[in-house]
Amino acid sequence: MQFYLNGYKPGDPLVEDPHPSVAERPGGLPEEADVLIIGCGPAGLVLAAQMANFPDIRTVVIDRKDGPLEVGQADGVACRTVELFEAFGLADRLVNEGYWVNEVAFWRPDPQDRTRIARTGRIQDVEDGLSEMPHVIVNQARMLDYLLDHMERSASKLRPFYGLHTSGIRIDTSGSSDYPVTVTLRHLKGLEGTGETSTIRAKYVVGCDGSRSGTRAAIGRELRGDPMNQSWGVLDALAVTDFPDIRLKCAIHSANQGNILIIPREGGYLARFYIELDNARDREMLENRSVTPEKLAAVANRILAPYTVEVKDVGWWSVYEIGQRLCDKFDDVPAAETATRLPRVFIAGDACHTHSAKAGQGMNVSMHDTWNLGWKLGAVLRGTARPELLHTYSEERQKIAEELIDFDREFAKMFSAHPTESGSAGGEGVDPEEFQRYFIKQGRFTAGVATKYGPSMITAEAAFQHLAEGYPVGMRFHSAPAVRLADAKPVHLGHVARADGAWRVYVFADRSDPTGRHSHFRELCEFLGSDASPIRRFTPAGTDPDSVIDVRAIFQQGHRDLAVDEMPSVLLPKKGKFGLVDYEKMFCADPKAGDIFDLRVVDRGAGCMVVVRPDQHVSHVLPLHGHEALADFFAGFLIDARVRSPRVS
Numbered sequence: 001m002q003f004y005l006n007g008y009k010p011g012d013p014l015v016e017d018p019h020p021s022v023a024e025r026p027g028g029l030p031e032e033a034d035v036l037i038i039g040c041g042p043a044g045l046v047l048a049a050q051m052a053n054f055p056d057i058r059t060v061v062i063d064r065k066d067g068p069l070e071v072g073q074a075d076g077v078a079c080r081t082v083e084l085f086e087a088f089g090l091a092d093r094l095v096n097e098g099y100w101v102n103e104v105a106f107w108r109p110d111p112q113d114r115t116r117i118a119r120t121g122r123i124q125d126v127e128d129g130l131s132e133m134p135h136v137i138v139n140q141a142r143m144l145d146y147l148l149d150h151m152e153r154s155a156s157k158l159r160p161f162y163g164l165h166t167s168g169i170r171i172d173t174s175g176s177s178d179y180p181v182t183v184t185l186r187h188l189k190g191l192e193g194t195g196e197t198s199t200i201r202a203k204y205v206v207g208c209d210g211s212r213s214g215t216r217a218a219i220g221r222e223l224r225g226d227p228m229n230q231s232w233g234v235l236d237a238l239a240v241t242d243f244p245d246i247r248l249k250c251a252i253h254s255a256n257q258g259n260i261l262i263i264p265r266e267g268g269y270l271a272r273f274y275i276e277l278d279n280a281r282d283r284e285m286l287e288n289r290s291v292t293p294e295k296l297a298a299v300a301n302r303i304l305a306p307y308t309v310e311v312k313d314v315g316w317w318s319v320y321e322i323g324q325r326l327c328d329k330f331d332d333v334p335a336a337e338t339a340t341r342l343p344r345v346f347i348a349g350d351a352c353h354t355h356s357a358k359a360g361q362g363m364n365v366s367m368h369d370t371w372n373l374g375w376k377l378g379a380v381l382r383g384t385a386r387p388e389l390l391h392t393y394s395e396e397r398q399k400i401a402e403e404l405i406d407f408d409r410e411f412a413k414m415f416s417a418h419p420t421e422s423g424s425a426g427g428e429g430v431d432p433e434e435f436q437r438y439f440i441k442q443g444r445f446t447a448g449v450a451t452k453y454g455p456s457m458i459t460a461e462a463a464f465q466h467l468a469e470g471y472p473v474g475m476r477f478h479s480a481p482a483v484r485l486a487d488a489k490p491v492h493l494g495h496v497a498r499a500d501g502a503w504r505v506y507v508f509a510d511r512s513d514p515t516g517r518h519s520h521f522r523e524l525c526e527f528l529g530s531d532a533s534p535i536r537r538f539t540p541a542g543t544d545p546d547s548v549i550d551v552r553a554i555f556q557q558g559h560r561d562l563a564v565d566e567m568p569s570v571l572l573p574k575k576g577k578f579g580l581v582d583y584e585k586m587f588c589a590d591p592k593a594g595d596i597f598d599l600r601v602v603d604r605g606a607g608c609m610v611v612v613r614p615d616q617h618v619s620h621v622l623p624l625h626g627h628e629a630l631a632d633f634f635a636g637f638l639i640d641a642r643v644r645s646p647r648v649s
Contacts, residue, residue: 080448
């Protein structure tokens, strides 16, 4: 963690001074915005937190509710999402407060008496080495509080405007307006209209406004798919029970009473029950909409026999229907016009994909939608990247949503199926052991680390993948332990990347002396520090040299075997108004915690460059001598600082 770059000040160093532009902005709802975010759910606030790190960009966040969410809704935070929160400096709060999902227990009908359930298996939830972060459970409202706090601490001092409902969106496609999207807002109090309206003109609008998204309707998109005609109740309860695995995540199949997923909650006492409701047995309360927490508890006791659950207090409850629905595109540009028109309106999260809650993917995938989009909007608005970059959002995330829908359809079907006797063939049920095997097989997907983006302007073909087999092109940069050269501090390499919009070039040095005259590593660093370097070419004047492309080096030698003052200048950049030297660009392998070259299968003889996007996905792997290829790659989407205007629309 770095601070005091531009001068020492007392107090909390993580509370930034307001950006000069903040004081110049009028109070109240503005008439114009660079980015308008509609919705303060997980997708909307991850995007807002990212945009808050770009205080020179005018971002406005609105929500129809009167204030922040207080209780309920999604709660499962996948390993990859905890990694995302680390980029905002918030992972410690999640990890310390949350329940850690370490193991999963499986229950099915007792073969000796199928009116009773019996434990049949217990497995590790996340395979070893998948992530340095755990799978945790935290109330969604708390997660949103973390993001809101980050926004207020940032230099943008960004805060949402509540009580505003989008009633109309109009897009000027002529290209003549700097603010081509006009949004009409209806003012609400207690979700009821006050009669007052406002208008905001925006360069870009992002609809994170849920499954009934007005933004989606305004751009002519539809959620398509079929409901599975299955209803589930969800109950957050403080309960007294003789069920022995109440503090483990449990998948429970009864013989003919239904199924339950139990997820312990943070705090040591609270648990969430996902309770299957039978369309025949529970038809009356479903059709009459007379479901209550007491009735849900009765169904839970029916399924858990011979065990009982006595609910003492209910924190939150709801009923929902399972269905998988998806939009064919996540922006306002018709597929036939992609080559000639740039997107101005985007949708994310439940606005463009909906599915069951059983695998805990909805909130996680939604946040990664806007994690993908935020840095792209920042790069385009700041004038460092071509506007065509914005096409990659829908191209990348729609494919990921398709994979999620396919997975969820199969997972929900298996979870809700009637359990057969182990080893039996035929019928419409599912062998519980087969379900357990499927759960294990899909562990990487549910942990959020299976996402892989295909080749595009920002993701290259994997021609040199053999140089770093543990960093697959298109997948997330898998962190590993290292020792920082300057101060000998053990760190996780992936944690050096903050949500600041910068690209990273991780240079894994070869075996030779990195300071030697004939070192390929040294030659690369000299190129990166020269006038021909993409750093010089694409970094705006007056900004820090690592603001667009941030170079980090990882050496095979021990940290006591190298001298900091003999390293290339590109690894000792001078930053801030005082020209202070950043000493945190160089790392060495950590044999105590695990050698990163071995863990990530990096070629020790040749070394390599691993180019990583601002959202921490690997874009390219190149040999150390691939100077021109590196420059050409960045030239494919970044704008030459010597010819561009300071900002573009």
